[in-house]
Amino acid sequence: MQFWIIQGLNSLSLGGLLFLLSSGFSLIFGLMRLANLTHGAFFMLGTYLGAVALRAYSGLNIWVTAIGAGIIVAALGGLFERLVLTRLKTNPLGQVLVTLGMSFIISDACLVLWGGDSIPVPTPHNLQAPTRLFGFAFPTYRLALVGVAVSAAIVLYILIDRTRLGAMIRAGVDDRQMARAVGIPVSRLFTLVFCLGAGVAGAAGVLGGPILSAYPGLDADMLPLALIVVILGGIGSLFGAFIGSFIIGFIYTFGTMVPDLGYIILFLPMIVVIAFRPQGLFGRLSA
């Protein structure tokens, strides 16, 4: 029983990480019609930044580190958006290709800077002791991670659904031209949303560190999961990303318990959803 509960919690915490990753991807896609293939690299960059910072300064708080790394990655993302992506406004395929190129550059730069060995990230001291609930022991860090992901989901929901900024973003997602016509600065929104998505991915990378540790190829592991989440949940839908993340979190965690063939199970949700509902579970947009 203990085993299944732990696996369940592992699924939830992976789902939480995936939500942080894929919500940004989904928002960027929804608003900018841009499949940002750098997203996995942003996540990995966050993990490496966090790993280096947390190992160098043992007293550093992981949440503060996550915010710091998030800001750095967001700034990098903003630069990339302003300097490169805006030049390719009329060329969606070119945009995808440069994000792919950028992901190669970032992941190779990480390899140069931090070497090919995986760098484990220490779990914060105050979260190392297991939490006892209903007679079961839970890893406290993973519980906290789920809490953070759910709070992030709530904050993002409020931001998108309840604020003026969110209303502008939604208007941009639904009809970019019309939004422009009524005076919404769509181009500035693009930069903002891109920074937000990149920053959240970078922060998620730091938070994922203690679970996944930093290693070359982390980006290539995470990006397809984010893609599958977004395909599953529906492109541009925050709620879809939320549900999709937890579904994939469970499928991945329980699937990979079976060595060898477990990974192939990732095909299933994608195939089923695409076959019966190509726009995804909660998607309104067709890609």
Place this chain on the structure above:
Amino acid sequence: MKWIASAVFAAVALWLPFFVGDFYINLASQIFIAAIFALSLNLLVGFGGMTSLGHASYLGVAAYVSALMTSRYGFGHGTAALISILGTVAMAAFFGVIALRATGLGFLMITLALSQVLWGLAYRMSDVTNGDNGITGLTRPAPFGISLDSAASFYWFALVVAIIAFVMMAIFVSSSFGSSLKGVRDQPRRMAALGFNPWMIRWITFVYAGFWGGVAGLLYVYYNKYIHPTSLSTTSSAEALLGVIAGGSGTLAGPAVGAAIVLLLKNYASAYVERWNMLLGVVFLFIVLVMPTGIVPGLQQLAARFRGRWS
């Protein structure tokens, strides 16, 4: 003009092994393999308007199936080749059904996700694929009893296959089916209104491209006598896509030129710097930002501009 160029190319290509050393012969063989692969991807990207980021799936799966069947299960090369091609085509048929539910960026994301899952499988199913160590100690086939172990004999083999592939794909795109494919790329609704079935046209092209991707995979594994999960990676798909775009997508010979450029760049750059992935990324940025229509058309435009200035 075109015929003269082809004849010159054929003459040079045929006699090449008599003039240059093994290193260059091998390089040329690799170029043929990369060219077949890029040409097959170009059917999707250039002529079908379907940008796939998962084309390495077909190369990798065909190579893995052949490698496993010959090295582990003791099949002959003929049977292994047949089954790996059939398997690749079947996989392309299945992936096509999934990926073609979407178009544009959705198609790209699905193809990428599918191929990334295969890449993950190749890494993780280490009982079967030997994981990160790859499968070593493979052999080359000996069609009609001719050994392909020397650089020159493999070169001629690859040359023949490449020419067949090029001609077959050229026929494919210049046939009436090819015209309908270009029609579907440019005006899917009008084509549908004219009674064509855009989905079926795309799907057939997808499967056909998968077939030639599989052929490239077979040559790839024969050439290297080794297979590793990186052959299924996004980098592998991206190199081919870069070749297509650099050479000029939607042109017949452009992708072959582009693939040759990417391969030469990879070979020469890796002699000086270890950072191939970073260079690949930089080249992507450069090509997309500076020569979005590809090197061949880009140079033509540049040449036209110069001519305009001086005449």
